Amino acid sequence: TGSSLFVGKVPLTTTRTAARKYLLKDPTHWGTETRDAKNKEQENFARGTKFTSTTNKWGNGAVSSRASAAVDAQYGVVQTLDFYKKTFGRKGIKNNGKGARAMVHFGNQVANAFWDSVCDCMLYGDGDGDMFKKPLVVLDVTGHELTHGVVDATARLEPTFVDGDGNQYGEPGSLNESLADIFGSNVEFSANNPKNPPNYLIGEKLGLDQKFLRRLDQPSQDVLEGAIDYWSPETYYTEVHAGSGVSSHAYYLLAEGSGQKRIGAVTYDSPTYDGAAVKGIGRAKATKIYYRALTRYMVSTTDFHDARLATMKAARDLYGRDSVEFKTVIRSWAAVNVTA
Numbered sequence: 001t002g003s004s005l006f007v008g009k010v011p012l013t014t015t016r017t018a019a020r021k022y023l024l025k026d027p028t029h030w031g032t033e034t035r036d037a038k039n040k041e042q043e044n045f046a047r048g049t050k051f052t053s054t055t056n057k058w059g060n061g062a063v064s065s066r067a068s069a070a071v072d073a074q075y076g077v078v079q080t081l082d083f084y085k086k087t088f089g090r091k092g093i094k095n096n097g098k099g100a101r102a103m104v105h106f107g108n109q110v111a112n113a114f115w116d117s118v119c120d121c122m123l124y125g126d127g128d129g130d131m132f133k134k135p136l137v138v139l140d141v142t143g144h145e146l147t148h149g150v151v152d153a154t155a156r157l158e159p160t161f162v163d164g165d166g167n168q169y170g171e172p173g174s175l176n177e178s179l180a181d182i183f184g185s186n187v188e189f190s191a192n193n194p195k196n197p198p199n200y201l202i203g204e205k206l207g208l209d210q211k212f213l214r215r216l217d218q219p220s221q222d223v224l225e226g227a228i229d230y231w232s233p234e235t236y237y238t239e240v241h242a243g244s245g246v247s248s249h250a251y252y253l254l255a256e257g258s259g260q261k262r263i264g265a266v267t268y269d270s271p272t273y274d275g276a277a278v279k280g281i282g283r284a285k286a287t288k289i290y291y292r293a294l295t296r297y298m299v300s301t302t303d304f305h306d307a308r309l310a311t312m313k314a315a316r317d318l319y320g321r322d323s324v325e326f327k328t329v330i331r332s333w334a335a336v337n338v339t340a
């Protein structure tokens with residue numbers, strides 16, 4: 001049993017070691033393991049400190065217990081692997097039957113979380129104590145970051161430019177961020193934990209003043225990064241967490257349709273470029289289409305117009321070219337100003 005920071009008590013599968021101890025490593029998920037970076041900017045997973053326990057009870061739900069953040073991380077990684085396996089038959093982040101690794105307490109007051117392709121693992125900062133008050137180990141952030149790992153192993157979408165501060169720009173990079181948010185939200189729906197109600201918001205559990213980091217129905221509601229709702233020629237130069245709005249919005253419209261809609265505890269309101277309505281085909285089908293497009297048709301330079309074609313091909317494969325699904329894909333992109 002783990003006592004987490006964000007989702008209460010959760011069951012975890014752990015490993016019994018020779019010395020009558022338990023290790024925070026899950027043999028039912030290809031040895032998925034979480035370690036402690038000990039507040040160093042440590043990117044070598046092997047040098048992280050293992051979490052062990054004699055009681056097989058992990059954390060106490062408080063930030064002061066180092067294992068509590070590890071419980072959220074391990075839970076989130078396992079939920080993400082389960083989502084990819086049960087939805088698409090994907091066996092691990094790289095689809096190679098290997099577990100995923102995570103390190104919590106990365107660096108000193110780091111207000112971010114990363115998929116790191118050097119250590120091939122997840123790195124979670126503890127937050128800066130100001131905007132981010134707790135470690136960034138919530139479920140949709142984990143789903144987001146691990147999806148960067150999936151993109152790394154498939155289309156490898158790359159930023160068009162990177163500036164001196166490491167900020168990334170351009171459409172393929174924006175599409176990468178968007179896919180991370182799309183599948184990150186789907187991880188929440190898949191886990192369906194009442195302590196973490198699923199929705200199309202990203203980072204709503206982080207305790208931010210502005211309530212969420214990003215949202216898919218109307219990306220421009222994000223006050224932090226200034227995401228965009230519609231494509232324009234300038235999107236070529238847009239920062240990737242802002243440009244992500246274009247395809248996140250198209251995906252939401254495909255799944256749920258335009259206008260006001262209440263799902264669970266959240267009311268969504270999704271506008272369209274031309275003001276005409278879009279009728280959604282449902283989240284499950286929309287997600288299948290985007291996954292097939294990512295894994296079969298997208299490449300490192302895929303921009304939004306290419307992404308339209310990639311999702312059209314995926315929808316045609318899955319549902320046929322006369323289908324409502326195929327037509328709604330075209331309609332959803334037109335509604336974000338991406339046309340032939």
Ligand code: ASN
Binds near residue numbers: 115144
């Ligand atoms: N959390 C950020 C992201 O995944 C980290 C970064 O900017 N690379 O987009």
Ligand code: ZN
Binds near residue numbers: 144145148177180
């Ligand atoms: Zn990202």
